Amino acid sequence: MTADPASQVQDFYRDRSVFCTGATGMLGLAYIVRLVLETPVGHVYAMARGGEKRMWQVCNDYLPREQVEALQKSDRITVFDGDITHTNLGLTDDQIETIRDKVSVVVHAASTVNLVKPLHEVADVIIYSSLAVADFVLSLRNLERFVYVSTAYASTFLRRDMQGNVIGSDAVIKEKVHQLRSIVETAEAELADIRECGTTPEFNFADYLYPYSYAKNLTERLLISRFEKHGQSDRLLIFRPSIIGPAEKLPCPNFEIAGSTPVTTFMAAAIMTPPLSMCFASPLEDPTTATIDEVPVDMVVNRLVVHTAYSSSGPVHAASGRDARVKSETLWLQAIAMRSWWWWRPTGAWTSKDWSAAGVCKLSRLFKVCGCDFVFDQAKSEAVWARMSQGEQETWPFWPTPADEDKNHVLGRERALRLLCDKFASRTCLPA
Structure with missing residues (x-):
């Protein structure tokens, strides 16, 4: 580690204790x-289901050996076996007191990423657990920063015009809390509705891409209310990666x-x-303009570290940006080009029909975002970037390296693709 004498990042984290869920x-x-x-x-308290054994197993599976050894030799990581869905996060009284007494920065990164589970099921992991974490965080004696890892898609709900057409699939999403109604207090009412009915009028009114994204949106509003x-x-x-x-x-190329x-x-x-043809749904006037905003995890981490240090x-969005979308x-x-010759290569087509319409392929229903063209505003990152020293910018770059138009996005993903393809091959359906 090379110190930068002009680094606000280094100054902020010096001797500080951090607690991170979802380690x-x-x-x-x-x-x-x-x-x-x-x-x-100073110290990182990492919480993960399975505790220390699971933590180092994952490290050994995905990190270079020298990094794992450096982490272990640092003597600055304590791993707690916990679960955000359990009382007191599944931690012991001593562990709770240690965090309450020593920690000043909390990063809540634990969450489900399941896009198909109904709202009442994702609520347990996303909404209720996050509120429990927040209540605990507010009891910390030296709280400096609570980072809730949300998603840039939390505010990408769609609407329908008088003719029933979907609008908003090509919106510019600002770094603010978007809500369906103007009364902030509806957040608590929505929470009560989910507990009692498993859904809310707001969720049913808007066309959210996923129950997951609505749950993140509601959690954002509830956290703001509690902290206020x-x-x-x-x-x-509220940290929103795309x-x-x-x-x-x-931590290593293609991690x-x-x-x-x-x-x-x-x-x-x-x-x-299996299908020989795939039909994808998109409300865009020209579906061929549909894009995916994928941002490298190290650019996300850099922004997380720096935005926390810069208060x-x-x-705050962490996206690839308008020109870096694919x-x-x-x-x-x-x-499709990766399919074996005997597995056929299906034809593809777009339709303006709803995602639930007959004929729309299951892949489109699972990955609705592939039919949209969202742009995520990043004004806050641009402002912080302008304040960073040259040394900080070199150590903590925010912006992905521009890719060539003909870049093959399969390259670097081969290991993960093999693992996932093997997993899907053992099923009779696509991932749930």
């Missing part, structure tokens, strides 16, 4: 590696945990899907 997830693991090996952080009531709204950072992809460089990168999962599903608050058709065609 064995792709984002959580990449974050911890960078934090321990690139900053003078405690006079701590300036300590809440679609997280394999790393460019760190990826199979099943954690939606684009790789989409490509694997396209390779393994950013409220919603056309959905490109990803599909490159995946």
Whole structure:
């Protein structure tokens, strides 16, 4: 680790204790590696189901040996066996007291990424658990920053015009809290509706891409309300990555945990899907303009580390940007080209019908976002980037390296694709 004398990042993390949930997830693991090996952080308390054994197993599976050894020798990581869905996060009283007494930064990265489970099922992991984490965080004696890892797609709900046409699939999403109604207090009413009925009028009114994204949206609003009531709204950072992809460089080139990168999962599903033709739904006037905003995990981690150090608050996007998005058709065609010769190569077509309409392929229903063209505003990252020293910009780059138009997006994903294809081959249907 090389110190930058002009680094606000180094100054912020020096001797500080950090608590991170979801430590064995792709984002959580990449974050911890960078934090321990690139900053003078005092200590990291990492929480993961399966505890220390599971943590080091994942590290050994996905990280270079020298990095694993460096992490173990640092003596700055303590792994807690916990579960966000359990009382007190599944931690012991001593562990709770240690965090409450020593930690000043909490990153809540644990979450389901299941896109098809109904709202009442994802609510347990996303909404209820996040509120429990927040209540605990608000009891910390030296709280400086609570980072809730949401998603840039939390505000990508669609609407219908008077003719029933879907609108909003090509919207520019701002770094603010988007809500269906103007009354903030409806968040608590929506929470009560989910507990009682398993759904809400707001969720049924708007055309959310997934129950997952609505759950993230509601959680954002509930957290804002709770932190405002405690006079701590300036300590809440709602961090919104777009679609997280394999790393460019760190913790190692093409770092990826199979099943954690939606684009790789989409490509694997396209390779393994039996049909000879696939029909994709899109409300866009020209579906061929549909894009995927995938951002390398190391760019996401860099922004997470820096925005926390620079005291950013409220919603902050971490996306690839307008010019770095990839056309959905490109990803599909490159995946189809990987199919074995005896497995056929299906034809593809677009339709303006609803995703649930007859004839729309299951792949389109699972990955609705591939029929959209969202642009995520990144004004806050642009502002922080302008304040960073040259040394910080070199150590913590925000922007993905521009890709050639003819880039093959399969390259670097081969290991994850093989694992996912083998997994799908053992099923009679696409991933749930």
